[in-house]
Amino acid sequence: MLTKGCLVLLAHTAESGRFTDHLWDRTKGLRGAIDDLEFLRLLGDGTLPPEVFRTYIEQDSLYLAGYSKVLAILSSKSPDAAAAQFWASSAATAVSVESALHDDMLSGGRLPARDGEPEHSAACLGYVSYLIATAATESYAVGAAAALPCFWIYAEVGRDLAARASAVLAADPDHPYAQWVSTYGAAEFQESAAAARTWVDAAAEAASAREREAMATAFTIATRYELMFWDTALNPQPWPAA
Numbered sequence: 001m002l003t004k005g006c007l008v009l010l011a012h013t014a015e016s017g018r019f020t021d022h023l024w025d026r027t028k029g030l031r032g033a034i035d036d037l038e039f040l041r042l043l044g045d046g047t048l049p050p051e052v053f054r055t056y057i058e059q060d061s062l063y064l065a066g067y068s069k070v071l072a073i074l075s076s077k078s079p080d081a082a083a084a085q086f087w088a089s090s091a092a093t094a095v096s097v098e099s100a101l102h103d104d105m106l107s108g109g110r111l112p113a114r115d116g117e118p119e120h121s122a123a124c125l126g127y128v129s130y131l132i133a134t135a136a137t138e139s140y141a142v143g144a145a146a147a148l149p150c151f152w153i154y155a156e157v158g159r160d161l162a163a164r165a166s167a168v169l170a171a172d173p174d175h176p177y178a179q180w181v182s183t184y185g186a187a188e189f190q191e192s193a194a195a196a197r198t199w200v201d202a203a204a205e206a207a208s209a210r211e212r213e214a215m216a217t218a219f220t221i222a223t224r225y226e227l228m229f230w231d232t233a234l235n236p237q238p239w240p241a242a
Contacts, residue, residue, distance in 0.1 A: 039052075071087045
């Protein structure tokens with residue numbers, strides 16, 4: 001028996017033509033909250049405190065180490081070779097290209113030094129743990145939907161930030177924030193996000209109605225984590241004392 005949510009999802013998907021259109025519309029409020037974050041405003045205009053930027057880069061580096069595992073799991077569960085190649089290539093990029101960018105930012109002497117090794121924030125650990133658990137224990141389609149916000153929302157935010165950062169780069173070509181932001185607005189990253197969306201659409205076409213509802217839930221939860229991840233860089237929520 002189909003639930004009311006399943007029926008609404010089926011009707012909306014039929015009208016829009018793309019399952020991911022529904023996912024995007026369903027998370028409109030969350031995405032609006034992301035766009036309004038003070039963290040992103042300060043990052044875009046280059047005035048984010050350096051220690052906050054370092055904290056964000058550290059957390060993003062920890063996140064990528066886990067996210068690459070998520071993509072590798074999706075590759076192993078993919079329904080065909082083309083999908084497997086996409087997720088595997090994305091996992092390799094997260095490990096090599098993006099991690100190298102983070103390492104350069106953290107070790108290049110442009111950001112304040114830190115004593116000791118960084119620890120996962122609650123938002124970072126929660127996000128990574130959720131994605132790994134979903135990719136490992138749920139179907140390929142649900143795992144792919146959970147992984148999509150990192151591609152898609154980052155691409156949208158990155159494109160907007162890159163446009164705003166152009167003025168900062170013009171005034172200071174060596175500004176680390178603007179250089180980092182510009183990377184996520186690059187055509188290659190936009191293309192990867194578009195490809196990830198296409199693979200999720202393909203997975204939805206082969207999924208049952210209940211599975212598509214689970215995909216929508218996973219996408220929504222991951223989008224919530226995207227909001228929390230960015231926000232807690234500027235407004236940290238410390239772990240309880242040991």
